[in-house]
Amino acid sequence: MPGAFHSLLLPLQRKRKSKRRRIRDHAKENCTKKPKNHLAAAGDPSFHLKSSSSASSSSSSRGRCLVQPLGNLLLSTSPRANLRDAGLGALRPLPDDLLLDVLGLLPARALAALSAVSKALYVFASHDPLWRELVLAELGGGFHFAGSWRATYAAAAASGSRAHLPPRVLEVKGFYSDYLFQSWLCANMEMRHEWLARDNIERRRGMSVEQFIAEFEEPNRPVLLEGCLESWPALQKWNREYLLDVSAGKEFAVGPVSMTLDRYFRYADSVQEERPLYLFDAKFAEKVPEMGREYEVPVYFREDLFSVLGEERPDYRWVIIGPAGSGSSFHVDPNSTSAWNAIIKGAKKWIMFPPEVVPPGVHPSADGAEVTSPVSIMEWFMNFYSACKTWEKRPIECVCRTGEVVFVPNGWWHLVINLEESIAITQNYVSRRNLLNVLDFLKKPNASELVSGTKDRVNLHDKFRGAIEAAHPGMINQLELEAQEKAAARKKKALFWDSAVDANTGGFKFSF
Numbered sequence: 320m321p322g323a324f325h326s327l328l329l330p331l332q333r334k335r336k337s338k339r340r341r342i343r344d345h346a347k348e349n350c351t352k353k354p355k356n357h358l359a360a361a362g363d364p365s366f367h368l369k370s371s372s373s374a375s376s377s378s379s380s381r382g383r384c385l386v387q388p389l390g391n392l393l394l395s396t397s398p399r400a401n402l403r404d405a406g407l408g409a410l411r412p413l414p415d416d417l418l419l420d421v422l423g424l425l426p427a428r429a430l431a432a433l434s435a436v437s438k439a440l441y442v443f444a445s446h447d448p449l450w451r452e453l454v455l456a457e458l459g460g461g462f463h464f465a466g467s468w469r470a471t472y473a474a475a476a477a478s479g480s481r482a483h484l485p486p487r488v489l490e491v492k493g494f495y496s497d498y499l500f501q502s503w504l505c506a507n508m509e510m511r512h513e514w515l516a517r518d519n520i521e522r523r524r525g526m527s528v529e530q531f532i533a534e535f536e537e538p539n540r541p542v543l544l545e546g547c548l549e550s551w552p553a554l555q556k557w558n559r560e561y562l563l564d565v566s567a568g569k570e571f572a573v574g575p576v577s578m579t580l581d582r583y584f585r586y587a588d589s590v591q592e593e594r595p596l597y598l599f600d601a602k603f604a605e606k607v608p609e610m611g612r613e614y615e616v617p618v619y620f621r622e623d624l625f626s627v628l629g630e631e632r633p634d635y636r637w638v639i640i641g642p643a644g645s646g647s648s649f650h651v652d653p654n655s656t657s658a659w660n661a662i663i664k665g666a667k668k669w670i671m672f673p674p675e676v677v678p679p680g681v682h683p684s685a686d687g688a689e690v691t692s693p694v695s696i697m698e699w700f701m702n703f704y705s706a707c708k709t710w711e712k713r714p715i716e717c718v719c720r721t722g723e724v725v726f727v728p729n730g731w732w733h734l735v736i737n738l739e740e741s742i743a744i745t746q747n748y749v750s751r752r753n754l755l756n757v758l759d760f761l762k763k764p765n766a767s768e769l770v771s772g773t774k775d776r777v778n779l780h781d782k783f784r785g786a787i788e789a790a791h792p793g794m795i796n797q798l799e800l801e802a803q804e805k806a807a808a809r810k811k812k813a814l815f816w817d818s819a820v821d822a823n824t825g826g827f828k829f830s831f
Contacts, residue, residue: 367509369591384503385442385491392495402493406439415498419446427453427472442494445469447592448502460570460578464586505697506593506644510738514700515668520717520725531619531726536657536752539728541671541715544617547724548661552613554722557663557742559584565609571600571638580640587642587740593695595645601634601772610638614744617724620659623748627786633772633779636746646696646736649681653771655760656747658727662719665741671715674730678714679703681732688768696736729753755798758784 392401404411410418422430422443430453434444450468458475465471473486523531524545535542548554563580570577574596578586583598590596604611616623625632633654646667651674652658660667672678680703682691693699707713718738719725727733749757761780763769770776787795 366511368507369509386494386496386499388500389495389497400493401495403439403496406437415496418443423449423452438491439494441489442491455576460573460576460582464589466589502593505695506591514704515718517716518718520715528619535726541728541731542726543717543719544724544726547617548722553663556613566607569606571598571603573598590642595642597645598640599637601637603638616746617659620748622750624754624787625749627790628783631782639743639745641737641741643737643739648696649678649692649732649734651730651732652727652747655729655756656749657729657753658745658747659724660743660745661724662721663742663744664721666718666720666738667741668736668738669717669719669725670734672732676712678732679706686765688765696734729756751794751798755802
């Protein structure tokens with residue numbers, strides 16, 4: 320297949336590609352197994368592709384699907400003729416994900432050469448996430464997105480050439496792979512109606528701080544707050560034009576790289592991939608002081624005890640910008656903090672599970688240092704969302720829109736996906752309701768792995784406790800005493816019912 324690429328002139332060094340995280344197919348309590356044919360739902364008519372996507376032939380690589388799900392092979396006129404097997408030779412026994420891991424170790428020149436060996440290797444070597452890793456490793460945030468990562472790399476490699484032609488998109492038929500098809504489908508399908516319909520979060524407007532503490536922060540319950548942002552200048556001013564003006568020349572953290580807003584917006588306007596890059600910057604207020612002045616912390620979250628550390632406090636606030644489909648997969652917020660997330664523009668779908676309920680398809684390690692989960696948010700919705708329908712403890716769900724704020728209590732698992740281009744501010748904080756939890760978290764034996772947002776992970780506990788005792792003498796002792804009293808009261812109540820209820824009959828026991 321000569322001509323699939325033109326000259327590839329970028330340096331051949333690259334970082335090792337992070338392995339695509341596979342979901343272990345084993346039973347967990349309250350969790351159904353991943354179905355063997357996890358793409359069966361792909362034929363469901365309620366799945367709709369984005370308008371720019373097509374599984375049919377196209378002259379453009381954007382939205383183009385070179386593969387079909389494996390089940391379609393049964394309908395083929397030659398059911399044994401999978402182009403994949405015929406074109407891989409000795410590599411045929413390797414599972415698709417493992418083969419992609421191997422190809423991810425290759426430099427661009429070798430990957431391009433491999434794509435000319437056979438149609439099957441062309442399909443694998445054209446897998447756009449491989450080229451995304453190459454672009455980000457070699458160009459950082461200085462790339463001009465050209466509709467696909469493969470085309471972006473080719474354009475950068477040919478910079479300075481008089482007549483650059485984009486890489487050819489070849490016609491491939493008869494290639495079947497569930498793994499590759501699911502990656503394409505996750506990048507090109509719309510959110511299903513049933514994934515957005517459930518909205519069971521409690522919504523409040525005009526609530527007092529005392530009510531918030533008693534009804535939500537103290538019992539550690541999520542809530543969606545309305546009418547909190549009406550005084551924010553950001554709500555009126557933060558459109559693209561304004562942000563481009565005030566941040567001209569400044570770079571923001573976008574995934575593993577840094578980018579200017581103009582480059583990021585160009586990328587966001589044309590990208591259509593499974594895991595879009597997400598702008599998530601902790602230093603935005605230092606970089607662009609105007610942005611820091613144009614919002615204020617809602618009154619419910621103004622007690623932030625981490626502030627006693629001054630400049631040594633862990634990262635705690637971020638501006639978040641992303642296109643539809645971008646977001647954060649299931650995680651628990653850092654350092655056992657609580658958080659609030661305010662939408663300045665756009666809409667986000669939230670799914671939250673309480674600390675004691677691990678989401679289906681998510682497998683944290685025993686020490687909490689690592690989490691194995693689906694590759695993308697859309698993959699989780701496709702394969703695991705329906706499992707929650709039968710659970711006794713179903714997740715809290717909502718769509719949060721412009722001008723609304725979600726309170727995320729400490730320890731809650733949450734997933735967020737942007738339903739349209741969105742701009743948000745989020746902050747993590749510690750109040751006295753959560754102080755003891757945070758101190759316990761910071762002194763865990765593996766704090767060097769768990770603590771985040773600071774360079775001094777090991778000593779953060781001692782620094783924080785010392786600063787609290789200096790700024791608020793007696794606070795920690797008082798909170799510990801109150802916690803002991805509450806624990807004793809709960810134990811006493813449990814003992815009373817143990818003595819009052821007959822375990823065999825379910826009725827009361829009377830002693831005369």
